[in-house]
Amino acid sequence: MEIREIRIENLDTQDFIRKKASELSSAVGDGLAVNALSGGVDSSAATMLGHRALGDKLKTYFVENGLMRAGEPERIVALFAGLGVPVKIVDARDQFLGALKGLTDPEEKREAITRVFYRDVFGRIVKDSGAKYLLQGTNYTDVEETVAGIKRQHNILEQLGIDTQEQYGYKVLEPLIQLRKSAIRKVANALGLPEEIYGRPPFPGPALAARVIGEVTPERVETVRKATTIVEEELSGSRAFQYLAILHQDRVTGIRDGKRDYGLQIEVRCWESKDAKEGSPTRLPYELLEKLSERLTGEVPGVVSVTYNVTRKPPSTIEAI
Amino acid sequence: MEIREIRIENLDTQDFIRKKASELSSAVGDGLAVNALSGGVDSSAATMLGHRALGDKLKTYFVENGLMRAGEPERIVALFAGLGVPVKIVDARDQFLGALKGLTDPEEKREAITRVFYRDVFGRIVKDSGAKYLLQGTNYTDVEETVAGIKRQHNILEQLGIDTQEQYGYKVLEPLIQLRKSAIRKVANALGLPEEIYGRPPFPGPALAARVIGEVTPERVETVRKATTIVEEELSGSRAFQYLAILHQDRVTGIRDGKRDYGLQIEVRCWESKDAKEGSPTRLPYELLEKLSERLTGEVPGVVSVTYNVTRKPPSTIEAI
Numbered sequence: 287m288e289i290r291e292i293r294i295e296n297l298d299t300q301d302f303i304r305k306k307a308s309e310l311s312s313a314v315g316d317g318l319a320v321n322a323l324s325g326g327v328d329s330s331a332a333t334m335l336g337h338r339a340l341g342d343k344l345k346t347y348f349v350e351n352g353l354m355r356a357g358e359p360e361r362i363v364a365l366f367a368g369l370g371v372p373v374k375i376v377d378a379r380d381q382f383l384g385a386l387k388g389l390t391d392p393e394e395k396r397e398a399i400t401r402v403f404y405r406d407v408f409g410r411i412v413k414d415s416g417a418k419y420l421l422q423g424t425n426y427t428d429v430e431e432t433v434a435g436i437k438r439q440h441n442i443l444e445q446l447g448i449d450t451q452e453q454y455g456y457k458v459l460e461p462l463i464q465l466r467k468s469a470i471r472k473v474a475n476a477l478g479l480p481e482e483i484y485g486r487p488p489f490p491g492p493a494l495a496a497r498v499i500g501e502v503t504p505e506r507v508e509t510v511r512k513a514t515t516i517v518e519e520e521l522s523g524s525r526a527f528q529y530l531a532i533l534h535q536d537r538v539t540g541i542r543d544g545k546r547d548y549g550l551q552i553e554v555r556c557w558e559s560k561d562a563k564e565g566s567p568t569r570l571p572y573e574l575l576e577k578l579s580e581r582l583t584g585e586v587p588g589v590v591s592v593t594y595n596v597t598r599k600p601p602s603t604i605e606a607i
Numbered sequence: 608m609e610i611r612e613i614r615i616e617n618l619d620t621q622d623f624i625r626k627k628a629s630e631l632s633s634a635v636g637d638g639l640a641v642n643a644l645s646g647g648v649d650s651s652a653a654t655m656l657g658h659r660a661l662g663d664k665l666k667t668y669f670v671e672n673g674l675m676r677a678g679e680p681e682r683i684v685a686l687f688a689g690l691g692v693p694v695k696i697v698d699a700r701d702q703f704l705g706a707l708k709g710l711t712d713p714e715e716k717r718e719a720i721t722r723v724f725y726r727d728v729f730g731r732i733v734k735d736s737g738a739k740y741l742l743q744g745t746n747y748t749d750v751e752e753t754v755a756g757i758k759r760q761h762n763i764l765e766q767l768g769i770d771t772q773e774q775y776g777y778k779v780l781e782p783l784i785q786l787r788k789s790a791i792r793k794v795a796n797a798l799g800l801p802e803e804i805y806g807r808p809p810f811p812g813p814a815l816a817a818r819v820i821g822e823v824t825p826e827r828v829e830t831v832r833k834a835t836t837i838v839e840e841e842l843s844g845s846r847a848f849q850y851l852a853i854l855h856q857d858r859v860t861g862i863r864d865g866k867r868d869y870g871l872q873i874e875v876r877c878w879e880s881k882d883a884k885e886g887s888p889t890r891l892p893y894e895l896l897e898k899l900s901e902r903l904t905g906e907v908p909g910v911v912s913v914t915y916n917v918t919r920k921p922p923s924t925i926e927a928i
Contacts (some may be wrong), residue, residue: 534857582922600862
C-alpha cells in the first residue's frame with residue numbers, strides 16, 4: 287500500500303483529527319488497543335488522538351527502561367494525568383540494563399534495546415492484555431527511512447516477528463503515518479498538548495543509551511543523565527533543532543586537586559536543521575559554551591573535559607551512535 | 608645546588624650567550640659533546656649555542672622516532688644545515704613503533720617512549736661516540752615541574768640510570784636551565800634562529816604519540832599527522848599559545864556515500880595561555896572552526912567528526928594524554 291504524505295501547508299488540523307479519530311474508532315470497534323508513550327512528540331500525539339477516539343478502549347503504558355532523562359517517567363505520567371489520560375508505568379529497568387551489560391558495539395546495543403522492548407516487555411503487554419490493536423506514532427519520515435534502509439523503527443510488526451494480520455491477529459494503527467514531524471507538532475498542539483511536549487526537540491529511540499559511547503552501565507547512564515539535564519537547561523533557550531550531551535569512552539588527562547587525573551569527556555552537540563536530513567552546528571556564543579563547560583566539569587562527577595561538535599551533517603550524523 | 612632563575616626582564620641576551628658559550632668551552636675543553644635536536648625552541652637554542660661554543664666538538668643528532676610531524680626531520684636538518692650546523696638523522700622508527708605496539712595506557716606509552724629514547728637510542732649514541740658531555744636544553748620550568756613531581760623530562764642522567772659523574776664519567780651541560788621558555792625564545796632569536804623556530808608553539812616530548820588516544824600504530828600516527836598539518840596551517844595565524852589535533856579511539860557514526868559508517872573523530876584544541884600553567888580555549892571564529900572541520904573530514908581518510916575543546920585548564924590540561 288502506498289502511503290501519501292499530507293504536507294504541512296495542506297494540513298487542516300481539526301479536520302485531520304476528526305477524520306483520524308473516526309477511523310480509529312471504526313477500526314477498533316468494541317475491541318481493545320494498547321500503546322507505548324515515550325513522551326516524545328509522535329507518541330504523545332498518538333496517545334492523545336487515541337484517547338479522544340477510543341477512551342477506555344486504549345491502554346497506554348510508559349516503559350521505564352532505566353535510560354530516560356532525569357525525572358522523565360514521573361513528569362510525563364503526571365502531565366498526561368493532568369490531561370485526563372491515565373498512563374501505567376512498566377518498570378523494565380533491570381531487563382534493559384541487563385541486556386546491555388558488556389555490550390560496546392553500537393549495533394549490538396541498539397539491537398538489544400529493540401529486542402527487550404518489542405519482544406520481552408511490550409510483546410508481553412500486548413499478549414497479556416488481549417489487545418488486538420497496537421497504536422503507534424509512526425511518521426512519514428520513519429517510512430521513508432525504513433524504505434531507504436537508513437533506520438528501522440516503529441515497525442513493531444516486523445520487529446515482533448509478526449508478519450501479517452492473518453498470522454497473528456494483531457492490527458497496527460498508525461494515524462500519523464502521512465505526516466512529518468513539523469505537521470505532527472501542529473496536530474499535537476491542536477490536541478491540547480502543552481508546548482513542552484509539542485515543541486520538544488527529537489530524542490532518540492534508544493534514549494540515553496544512544497548518548498553513551500561504549501558500555502551502557504547504570505553509572506555511565508547516570509553520568510550522561512546529569513550532563514543531559516545541564517545541556518537541556520542551558521540550551522533550551524537557543525531554539526535549536528536539537529541539543530545533546532554524549533559521554534565518551536576515551537579518557538583524557540585532567541587536573542584534580544592539583545594532580546593529574548584521567549577523567550571523562552562530554553561532547554556537546556547543538557544542531558540547526560529543518561528535518562534532520564542535513565544539519566549544521568549552532569554558532570553558540572562562547573560565553574554559553576564556557577558556562578556549559580564549567581557546569582559539566584563542576585557538577586558531573588569525573589568529567590574533566592568538554593568539547594563542542596563543529597561538523598555538519600553529512601558527514602556527521604545528529605547523534606553519535 | 609640551587610638553580611636561580613634569570614627573569615626575562617633581567618636578561619641581556621648577548622651577554623648571556625657570551626658567558627654561556629665561554630662556560631661550555633671551558634667545561635668541554637678538548638673533549639667531545641653530543642646532543643639531540645628535536646626542532647623545538649629549547650633544543651634548537653641549545654644546539655646553536657653549543658655549536659658557537661664548541662664547533663666540531665659537538666655532534667648533533669635528530670632522532671627520527673616515526674612520531675614527528677609531516678616533513679619535520681628533513682625540514683629541521685635542512686634549516687640547521689643552512690645555519691652551518693650539521694645534524695645527523697638517526698632512524699629509530701622501528702624501535703619506537705615496536706615498543707608502542709599494543710599499548711593503550713597513556714603512562715605505559717609515555718614510559719615506552721622515554722625508555723627507547725634514553726636507553727636504546729640516545730644511550731647508545733653517547734656510548735659509541737665516546738662523548739663525555741651531554742648537552743641539553745633543560746629549562747627552568749622543567750626543573751620546577753620535576754621538583755613538584757608533575758613531569759620528569761630532560762633529566763637524562765636519571766633516566767639513563769646514570770646517577771653521578773663519578774660513577775659513569777658523563778657530565779650533563781644545561782646552559783639554558785636558568786631561563787623560562789619566553790626568555791629562551793629571545794636567546795634563540797639572538798642566536799640567529801629564524802622565527803619559525805624561536806616563535807614555535809610548544810610540542811610534546813612524546814610527539815604525535817601524545818596526540819593519539821589508544822594504541823599508537825603507524826596508521827593512526829599517519830592520521831593524526833595529516834590532521835596536525837591542517838590544524839597548524841589553519842591556526843598558525845591565530846597567534847594562539849598552542850594548537851593541536853587529537854585522534855580519538857572512540858568511533859562515532861558518520862555518513863559516507865549516503866550510508867551509515869562508524870568513523871574517526873578528531874578533537875581540536877587551541878589555547879590562550881602565558882605559561883601553560885593555566886589556559887583558556889581561544890574564541891576562534893565559527894567560520895574558521897567550520898573550515899577546519901571541512902578540511903579534516905574531507906582530507907583525512909576515515910574522519911567523520913570534529914570537535915573543539917571548550918574547557919579551561921584546569922580542570923583540563925593542554926594535551927589530552
